[in-house]
Amino acid sequence: MKFSESWLRELVNPAVDTQGIVDQITMAGLEVDEVEPAAKDFSNVVVGEILTAEQHPNADKLQVCTVSDGSEEFQVVCGAPNARAGLKTAYAKVGAVLPTPDGKEFKIKKAKLRQVESFGMLCAEDELGISDDHGGIMELPADAPVGSCIREYLSLNDQIIDVDLTPNRGDCLSITGLAREVGVLNKAPVTFVADNETAPVIDDTFPVELKDAADCPRYVGRVIRNINPQAETPLWMKQKLERSGVRSIDPVVDVTNYVLLELGQPMHAFDLDKLSGEIVVRRAVQGEKLTLLDGQEIELNADTLAITDASGPVAMAGIMGGEPTSVTEETRNIFLESAFFNPISIAGRARSYGLHTDSSHRFERGVDWQLQSRAINRASELLLEIVGGEAGPVVETVNEDELPAARQVFLRHSKVNSMLAFEMPAAEIEEILTRLGLGVEKTSTEGEWHVAVPSYRFDIAIEVDLIEELARVYGYNNLPVRTPTASMPIKERDETQVSIQQVRRALIALGYQEAITYSFIEAGLAKQFDDQYDAIALANPISAEMAVMRTTIWPGLVKALQYNQNRQQSRVRLFESGQRFLPTSGDEIVQENVVAGLLAGSRVPEGWQGGKDQVDFYDMKGDLESLLALGGAAEEFSFVAGQHVALHPGQTAQILRNGEAVGYVGALHPNLIKALGLNAPVYLFEINQAALCRGSLSSYAEISKFPESRRDLALIVDEKTAFDEIRKLVQKQAGEFIKQVTLFDVYQGQGIESGRKSLALGLTWQHPSRTLNDEEINNAIDAVVTALASEFGASLRE
Template structure:
């Protein structure tokens, strides 16, 4: 919000300079974005009156003017198209100093233009650094005093201060609100404008009906007849509007804009003769048309609040009026509107139509819900002074049940001292809160009941009051305290692996961590997971982020694709994050870790072969993760299937028979769809399961030798080594340490549909040497079990 420092000082004038004021309000939480002078640094410019304006004898686009400064007359050559006799304008006399765009200055001297002497210069706004307007010389009011210094006449020794308010401080979106704040900070009196109700001069009113009281619980209106539409807004009002970034339009609109800036209450004026029936505040009908004041034609949504008459919508409530009922140069009768609209009813509606107005900016942040009648009276007072007319009675329709309630908050002295870290005197607490306009009553020892005024709609709980105390007391005045706390050592769960250790393990194996979005495109989600129906977002940012992921793979594969498209051929990425799995009406947020690899097995170098990665590379990475918690023997890899994985290169990762993840090659058709280059391999595991392990236990190393036996079994092609291993471990006795597969053979000497598995079995006893008879006995028992379960026979 932009405002004039002079205007602010009309209400409150603390004994500090501009920079002090800027620093003070910034430290109070109202950040100042910019401070700029109202006009450039010029001197010697007065109010001049053009007495005559005649064509230059030697130039078509120049005029020779006779200009008076009130005591003398001067000949001035001017090229402005609006120079004319009777116009009062800015006259830079010989010797005047004007600013230039590069920050320097130049001095007005006597000149000769096309053989005609010129004693001075008639100035446009941009030549004085007032605005960028260069359409012609300045046009001052007809009653401007000729000869008066222009800076003094226009009050140009002023600063425009631009404040960037946080959304909760809508009460400061007005000069009155800012003055109230500055008065509190400086303990300075504020000269609030006292508006007296204007007595009705006529009985005319316009009926009002509230059909959406929850969105508009109060609506105030007033009829004013027989105004003079040709009247002009006074200079002081035009200047205050301009310095607040609002262009003067016509006196009626200027008054409503002025009241908005002065009090913070948005208003609108309808052309009464263009309204029919009655005013109805209601929700729009879907597709209902409305042409706005800026000429934009919109089709309204049914969640948009509108002001309507019997013919349809005439304004978008709290945002912008309609063109059909707006005031024009022919308007003689008006209907003033001042309403309180709920923040929720206005929030986001302007943006939905590509709009942002001063009105919507305020209603979205909150407006004083007791201000509407006062705003109508203030606007009426100004309009009668400027455009005349006869005012009817104020009509107010309100739904008390839907209006905000006055907040009463309990404030504890002990809580204030705790949060501010020092002992603030009770008298100072009461004094600050009272200055802020709050009513404070003691309700017990060290407690108060605080009543919040209607304009401070951002204060609702105890900590809000404490924040106000800190703000007004001064953040830089609060004592510095080092936080103290009891910090006991956090117990280290030895049976649980930290997530950081899991990450570090993959980083050590050449992976890089990626962070991808939890929201993905619906079609991509279905390609990677056909088991779950992903939850759709009600208001997605884009179509590519429409559903919540049920697997981490889509984001990782897209990241790999992005890297491949930028000439990165060797890729190893992993991610830890949540996947969102629908469970009936519930949504399970499950932690997972996933990875993707593609490209060569080893980084490019003269010592290594350019061998591409395969299934066993990623399987080895997964096995290293499974071993971190010391429970690798509880996991197994079982051939399986997954919609996103290659049918012949997919393994289900199981822990004690329960599925906890998948590992495999990306499905060829999916890889082709995504445009992936080369084989791509993926894994995904439940992170919480991966981190759970066994507590390490010490066992003495055996000093007795190991005994190893190698056997070769012929089994059916579909029999897996894992199944064979589990069967052997079940029969090989307690001292069998390892069952290792060291060869797989298919070919001559082996029947079709069969394969030979060469196993190495190792035993070791902790307290003695095992005999051959003992080992042969358990081998025979294991081979017998394998024959029974799988039809396995020893290979000869």
């Protein structure tokens, strides 16, 4: 936002120079982008009056003018098309020094133009460095005092300050808001614009209906009739507008823009004679058309708030008015409006149409919801002064239930001191908050306050917002520099838990690399990898490839494998620990932490002594079993044949912990391998992180000094019998001193009946305090063989 320093000083005039103000507001969080003078340096330029203007005898495009500086008359040759008798303009006398576009300067001397002497120069705005306008010489008001210094008359000894405001400080998008800030920072009094009510002289009103009161809870309007369309905007108002980056158009539009800059309330004026029926504030009907003030025709979307009459939309609420009902040079009667719009209903709408206006910029950030009537009164006062007319009553249409609620924030002195790292006196806290316009009321407890937030401060909602205001006004440079200290006791660690860091380190030690993939995936891919859950769709996805939330980590890992294989990386081992997002019957989303891994390519890295064997199911299962053993509770886990839409039907195992399903391990389905263009078998696992990391408490047992005893058994069992079931039965029947059951051979073929298989088991016993004798071992073997025969129909292989 640009503003004129001289305008600011009309409201608050601290005893600091321009740079002081710039430094203050920058340190207060209102960053200054640029400071530039209202005009470049020049001297000896006065208000001159053209007494006569005659055709140059030797040039068609030149005129010979007689110019008065109030005391003498001078002959000046001028080529401007608007030079005419009676015009008051900027006159650079002989000896005047003017700026040049390249930053240099030149001096005005007596000259001859086509054999006619010229004493000085009549200046355009760009020749004085006021603007880029070179359409003709300056045209000053008829009451401009001839002979007065042009710099003083136009207040050109001024600075234009450009402030880059953060989105939360919409209250400073006005000269009043900035003056309030400067007043607070300097403890200086602020002269706020008076709220003078203009008494109505006619009874005319225009009806207004709020169909969408949630988006527009307050709409204030006033009819003004019989204005003078020939009136001109006063010079002082033009200057303030132009120095704020706003072009002067006509008095009515200029007044609405002036009030916007002065108070921060966007306004609009309709040509009353072009309105029909009543004003209705509603959502647009999809496809309704409106020609805007800038001449472009747009089709309104259904989410756009519109100001309409009987003919349809006449303005985009909070953004821009329509051309058909705009004020023109023929306008005699106007309907002045000032409204409050919910910031949410305006935010992003202008950008969706490729627009950005001063109104939308303010409404998106929040406009004071109690400012509308005051803005109407101020605009009425200025309009009646400039264009005359007869004002009707101010009519307010409001839905109180939809207006923002007045806020109170609880503030504790102890919290202030804790966050600012020093003891700020209570009196200073109250004084700063009061200067900021906040209402401060002490509670019954010492050092606590209830703070009433004014309607223009949308950014203050919680206690730390108030503390930030205290720090800002007190001065960040004045806050003490302290090294933060904190008590950091050693955190208790549950020895039954395996940390996810341990899991990651174990996988890295096995040759895996950690991957981090997107939580959002393609909808089609989600269905291919999980038919149990319907993936949750995003309301506003970045792209079609990131349209739903993943219900398994596998799609991301497989896409990473695909990416690597496309770049000649044939051996890939990846893992990821992260969340999957599962829908429930209600509106809640279950976020479950899981660990997943992927294996593809050769078993060992390429080398002169390494084989070329490819990984298989048991490589993945072995890696997974090493993870399950981290918590010392590997015996609680088991693997059973399972089914999963993404895995090979014959190479899929469900992971159980104490009978409860906690994950899957298996080979990627051949159809998926083909669909994704993968060039080798892929093996995957995914397990619930909580189940994986829940271990058991370690216990100490002395190592036996006595030798182990081992016996080998070759059993013939049904080919569908799982070794895990046999292992459990053997451990149960082999006595308390069984130490290990090892499967060291599996055989099917010649000598083995069809549908059966041979399992070679190694059973190891060890007693802690003595050597086991043959009889004890033989008894244990007999018990095992008998139980296996009874339970599984097993027989010893001859």
